[in-house]
Amino acid sequence: MSTPRARLAILASGGGSNLQAILDHLRSLGAASPAEVVLVISDRAAAGALDRARAAGIAAVHLPASASHTLAALLEAQDITHIALAGYLRLVPAEVITAFAGRIVNIHPALLPAFGGPGMYGRHVHEAVLASGARVSGATAHFVDTRYDEGAIIAQSPVPVHADDTPATLAARVLAAEHQLYPRVVAALCAGTLSLGSDGTVRGAPPVS
Numbered sequence: 001m002s003t004p005r006a007r008l009a010i011l012a013s014g015g016g017s018n019l020q021a022i023l024d025h026l027r028s029l030g031a032a033s034p035a036e037v038v039l040v041i042s043d044r045a046a047a048g049a050l051d052r053a054r055a056a057g058i059a060a061v062h063l064p065a066s067a068s069h070t071l072a073a074l075l076e077a078q079d080i081t082h083i084a085l086a087g088y089l090r091l092v093p094a095e096v097i098t099a100f101a102g103r104i105v106n107i108h109p110a111l112l113p114a115f116g117g118p119g120m121y122g123r124h125v126h127e128a129v130l131a132s133g134a135r136v137s138g139a140t141a142h143f144v145d146t147r148y149d150e151g152a153i154i155a156q157s158p159v160p161v162h163a164d165d166t167p168a169t170l171a172a173r174v175l176a177a178e179h180q181l182y183p184r185v186v187a188a189l190c191a192g193t194l195s196l197g198s199d200g201t202v203r204g205a206p207p208v209s
Contacts, residue, residue: 006035006190009080011088012042014122016049017175018086018107018182023056025183035190039078041071043090065090072096084186085144089121094146102196104144105189107182109174111156112140116149126167126174137161137170139178141185141206143196152202154194157181181206 010019019040026033040053045062053060059078063071072095075083085092085106097104108116110125115137120128129137138158143151157177161170184206188194194204 006081007079008035008037009039009083010086012049012086013089014087016052019049021179022183082190097146106144107178108140108149111138118148123167126170135161139181154202
């Protein structure tokens with residue numbers, strides 16, 4: 001008997017390009033796909049991620065920050081088994097982190113633990129990287145805990161920082177790395193080949209290609 005597919009929720013605040021990358025990757029796996037995206041939630045009513053979800057026939061929910069206390073019930077109502085944050089700018093409620101321990105992941109546009117934490121998102125990250133003089137940046141996939149960007153690191157994809165980079169050109173290069181890395185991390189998590197041990201160590205790894 002085949003293993004049931006994971007029921008995946010994506011939380012996003014922006015355009016949803018990582019959501020699209022996940023959808024495309026899972027679709028490419030066909031019958032072997034370990035998960036189905038069944039719910040997309042955004043704290044912003046006009047988020048492109050919600051439009052992408054609707055276009056794909058996926059339940060799309062606007063959950064404003066003022067209603068974040070209802071997130072756990074919403075996930076339970078949809079029988080969600082795993083969560084992927086994809087450009088979600090809100091701190092996930094602690095009760096959700098606890099309920100989905102080891103089953104909730106995020107992608108960050110820098111090489112953590114550098115350039116992470118409160119306020120370090122989007123353009124702010126790339127501006128900080130350039131201001132530091134770093135020669136390498138990249139994408140980091142990590143498990144989510146109750147603090148911004150401090151969960152156990154799963155995998156990283158480095159990209160070069162060019163002397164003539166702007167925040168926009170660096171962002172584009174890092175985003176391309178995210179789109180390659182993150183869907184594979186999410187698939188591995190949902191397939192059970194990637195997990196978080198009770199001691200906080202990451203077990204298994206996503207394929208790199």
